Amino acid sequence: MKRRAFILAAMMAAIVPAQAQEWPAKTVRIMVPFGPGSTPDIVARLVSEQLQAKYPNSAFVVENKPGASGNLGTDAVAKAAPDGTTLGVSIGGPLAINTLLFAKLPYDPAKDIAPVTQLVTMPSALAVNPELGVNSVAELIDLLKKNPGKYNFGSIGNGSLSHLTMEAIAQKSGAKMVHIPYPGSPAAMTALIRGDVHMAALPAISVTPQADAGKAKILAVSLPKRSPFLPNIPTLKESGIDVEADTWMGLIAPGGTPPALINAINKDVAEAIMSKAVREKLATQFMEPVGNSPAQFRAVIDGEIARWAPIIKAADVKIN
Numbered sequence: 001m002k003r004r005a006f007i008l009a010a011m012m013a014a015i016v017p018a019q020a021q022e023w024p025a026k027t028v029r030i031m032v033p034f035g036p037g038s039t040p041d042i043v044a045r046l047v048s049e050q051l052q053a054k055y056p057n058s059a060f061v062v063e064n065k066p067g068a069s070g071n072l073g074t075d076a077v078a079k080a081a082p083d084g085t086t087l088g089v090s091i092g093g094p095l096a097i098n099t100l101l102f103a104k105l106p107y108d109p110a111k112d113i114a115p116v117t118q119l120v121t122m123p124s125a126l127a128v129n130p131e132l133g134v135n136s137v138a139e140l141i142d143l144l145k146k147n148p149g150k151y152n153f154g155s156i157g158n159g160s161l162s163h164l165t166m167e168a169i170a171q172k173s174g175a176k177m178v179h180i181p182y183p184g185s186p187a188a189m190t191a192l193i194r195g196d197v198h199m200a201a202l203p204a205i206s207v208t209p210q211a212d213a214g215k216a217k218i219l220a221v222s223l224p225k226r227s228p229f230l231p232n233i234p235t236l237k238e239s240g241i242d243v244e245a246d247t248w249m250g251l252i253a254p255g256g257t258p259p260a261l262i263n264a265i266n267k268d269v270a271e272a273i274m275s276k277a278v279r280e281k282l283a284t285q286f287m288e289p290v291g292n293s294p295a296q297f298r299a300v301i302d303g304e305i306a307r308w309a310p311i312i313k314a315a316d317v318k319i320n
Helices: 002-019 039-054 068-078 092-101 137-146 161-173 185-194 204-212 259-273 276-283 294-315
Strands: 027-032 059-064 086-091 113-121 124-128 152-155 178-181 199-203 217-221 249-254
Touching: 027 039, 027 068, 039 059, 039 086, 039 113, 039 249, 039 259, 039 276, 068 086, 068 092, 068 113, 068 249, 086 092, 092 161, 092 294, 113 259, 113 294, 124 161, 124 204, 137 161, 137 217, 152 161, 152 185, 161 178, 161 199, 161 294, 185 199, 185 204, 199 204, 204 217, 249 259, 249 294, 259 276, 259 294
Parallel strands: 027 059, 027 086, 152 178, 152 199
Antiparallel strands: 086 249, 113 249, 124 199, 124 217
8 A cells, every 4th residue: 555655646746747837937038030129029028028027036038049041049949948948939931931941940840849829910011113103913913914024023031921922922813023032121122112123022010111101102911801000901812812921920939848838828928918018019010919829829830831832832942
């Protein structure tokens, strides 16, 4: 009897710590795979501020680890201890699209990453130089089809969402365009204003100031429904082009993090991202909070892979 009681006690001792893990730890690192001032960095710091206010005895530290199209910082999360002390704010590239672009990644997003929650959704805007003389997507497609290969588009890099969105528009409409990559949204937007490129699909926050100034014209947004920040701008689908491109961001943890711990983090972070203070700040960046479940976020990631795989294959887009 004593031996059985001892074995039972040992089993319970092994089970209880895993079930009773508390969050947050004394220090929680939130890794961002892009530089300071990037949109993932902005979102990470907004969430961090809310969590810090709720847990003043813990420290929430945002660390920037840019490089390799976001793979470097995302890999740092994948290889961290699965105990809630390291989290990450990442995007569709490192979590989904890069699996289709890179011959080999240092991590497997399906196994080494545990989705916590999708944080935000943000529209891209299809914009043209006003001198192009088109006022709708239909007019743009008509012009492109009459002049195959004559017009070009800018993007924020080969394999980026801005690149793939334009490739998808071309494939769905039967148009042919020339791709010119730039190192980021500011450079691509400058090229559009100067007329170095004729069109681009860029984050709406990058385009709207120039559109308001008459230096660019927005024809459509890329989300499945109209953006509340641009209610008068139709979606690509409304305009007859079956293309969706969501510039989302999400919170991730290392693979193997216990489900109970993931759920605890999800609860706190969803509450933070949906708070009035954060919503108001997100609105200035044209971002809407999401705060869904880990399973729903995993479905978003899987959906991105399914959406972009045929586009990437048809356009023969590769990074390495």
